[in-house]
Amino acid sequence: MSSVKIECVVNENCKIGESPVWEEKESSLIYVDISGKKICRWNSFTKEVQSVSVEAPVSCVALRKSGDYVVTLGARFAALKWKDQSVTTIVHVDKDKPNNRFNDGKVDPAGRFFAGTMAEEIRPAVLERHQGALYTLFPDHSVVKHFDQVDISNGLDWSLDHKTFFYIDSLSYSVDAFDYDLQTGKISNRRSMYKLEKEESIPDGMCIDTEGKLWVACYDGGRVIRLDPETGKRIQTVKLPVDKTTSCCFGGKDYSEMYVTSACQGMDDESFSRQPQAGGIFKITGLGVKGVPPHSFAG
Ligand SMILES: O=C(O)[C@H](O)[C@@H](O)[C@H](O)[C@H](O)CO
Ligand SMILES: [Zn+2]
Numbered sequence: 001m002s003s004v005k006i007e008c009v010v011n012e013n014c015k016i017g018e019s020p021v022w023e024e025k026e027s028s029l030i031y032v033d034i035s036g037k038k039i040c041r042w043n044s045f046t047k048e049v050q051s052v053s054v055e056a057p058v059s060c061v062a063l064r065k066s067g068d069y070v071v072t073l074g075a076r077f078a079a080l081k082w083k084d085q086s087v088t089t090i091v092h093v094d095k096d097k098p099n100n101r102f103n104d105g106k107v108d109p110a111g112r113f114f115a116g117t118m119a120e121e122i123r124p125a126v127l128e129r130h131q132g133a134l135y136t137l138f139p140d141h142s143v144v145k146h147f148d149q150v151d152i153s154n155g156l157d158w159s160l161d162h163k164t165f166f167y168i169d170s171l172s173y174s175v176d177a178f179d180y181d182l183q184t185g186k187i188s189n190r191r192s193m194y195k196l197e198k199e200e201s202i203p204d205g206m207c208i209d210t211e212g213k214l215w216v217a218c219y220d221g222g223r224v225i226r227l228d229p230e231t232g233k234r235i236q237t238v239k240l241p242v243d244k245t246t247s248c249c250f251g252g253k254d255y256s257e258m259y260v261t262s263a264c265q266g267m268d269d270e271s272f273s274r275q276p277q278a279g280g281i282f283k284i285t286g287l288g289v290k291g292v293p294p295h296s297f298a299g
Contacts, residue, residue, distance in 0.1 A: 003286035004238060009259075010042050010049055013279035017261035018205065019060035019104060020281070021294050022251025029251055029259050030069070031281065032058045034103075039071060039080060042281060044252065052085045057120075060105040062113055063296040070137075070297045072102030072115045077137045091143050093117065093135055100131055104154045104205055104247070109162050111298025112185050113137040116153020116169075124219075124244075124266040125171065125202060127152070134167070136185055139299035146187055155206035155216060155247065159229065160292070166193065166214055166229070168203045175203055175216060175227060194227050194234070205247020205261070209289045217245045217260060224248050224260060224284075238287070242278045243271075250291020258284040258291070 016034040023030055029042045039061050040051040056074035064070050069080040070090070075097075077090040094100040094117050105115025119131035132150030137143055151171035158165055158180060165180040165187050175194040178187040194216075196203050201221035206214055213235065214227045222243040226236035244263040251259050264272060264279035272278060 005285045006240060007283045008277045008280045009283045010281035011277060012049065013264045014261065015265040015279065016246065016263040017279055017281060018246050020247055020249040020259045020261050021061060021063060022249060022255065023063060024293065029281065030061050031261050032061050034059050035265055052080065052082065054087055057101050059102045060115055062105065062107045063294055065111065065296040065298050070113055072105050075100050075102060075117060077113065090141055091137060093143060094133065097131055099128070103152060104156065106156050107295040107297050108185065109158055109295055110182055110185065111139055111295060113297045114156055116150055118150065118152045138185070141299055154204050157206055157208045157214065160208065160212045164229070166206065168206060170202050170204060170219070173203065175206070175214065177229065193229055194232050200225060207249045207291060209250065209291050211289060215248050215258065217248045219244055219246055221245065238284060240282055242275045242280065244278060255291040255293060258287055260284065
């Protein structure tokens with residue numbers, strides 16, 4: 001554990017960096033800046049960042065089997081063609097709630113795109129409560145709503161045996177588990193797996209490693225924590241040089257590096273001058289554990 005190293009690989013101040021995804025064929029990390037309204041791609045060889053700007057908050061990006069990407073843009077699922085810099089709407093959700101937008105999302109092991117919504121924030125973590133819901137976009141472009149009454153729909157991932165779905169509604173300060181049916185994409189039997197401690201602050205994005213342990217980025221906690229779903233205990237804490245750590249994924253060679261996104265929106269000048277890398281992308285090496293490659297949307 002003493003060989004853990006943290007490096008800021010993209011020293012640009014995303015307003016809300018989110019949704020890091022490793023794209024093996026490009027040796028790149030893709031991610032979004034939600035309120036910066038752009039999708040970014042950092043090439044790990046050239047160290048260059050390319051980006052596509054869009055006209056609404058873009059809260060997550062995922063790979064697509066046919067190539068290119070799917071994103072959540074405002075309250076829409078949309079297709080992104082990188083070369084053309086074009087986005088086309090697939091489905092619009094929460095039409096009765098014009099103040100809602102999508103937040104975090106991820107593709108399940110069968111190629112379905114899960115993403116949840118929230119009311120737009122007045123300032124970080126302050127918003128109209130219970131306005132969000134969790135949705136799945138199926139490969140045939142049909143949409144299912146799993147539940148509503150969500151505050152801030154956030155991190156999600158699946159267990160290695162695909163029998164459990166892990167999910168975070170940030171303002172519950174809990175990492176929850178559901179039974180997962182990979183055949184149908186249905187979730188059931190919600191329970192809390194881990195309750196955050198006060199200093200860990202707000203649970204945000206998360207990912208699973210090859211030992212089946214969960215890594216959760218703690219917004220305002222300046223850390224990622226490693227949880228054991230079997231025991232419901234925290235087994236490791238890795239602190240970062242910024243407080244607003246938003247999400248994490250594994251990438252790089254054999255998925256042995258962890259990438260962490262962060263935010264600077266809502267910081268005052270004083271805290272920004274103390275944390276000039278706020279909103280940057282960080283690479284953590286030396287964790288001694290690998291991650292699982294991301295799945296691609298099958299539609
Ligand atoms: O990054 C996200 O998932 C949200 O879009 C953010 O707004 C933060 O989670 C939120 O501010 C913390 O409560
Ligand atoms: Zn998030």
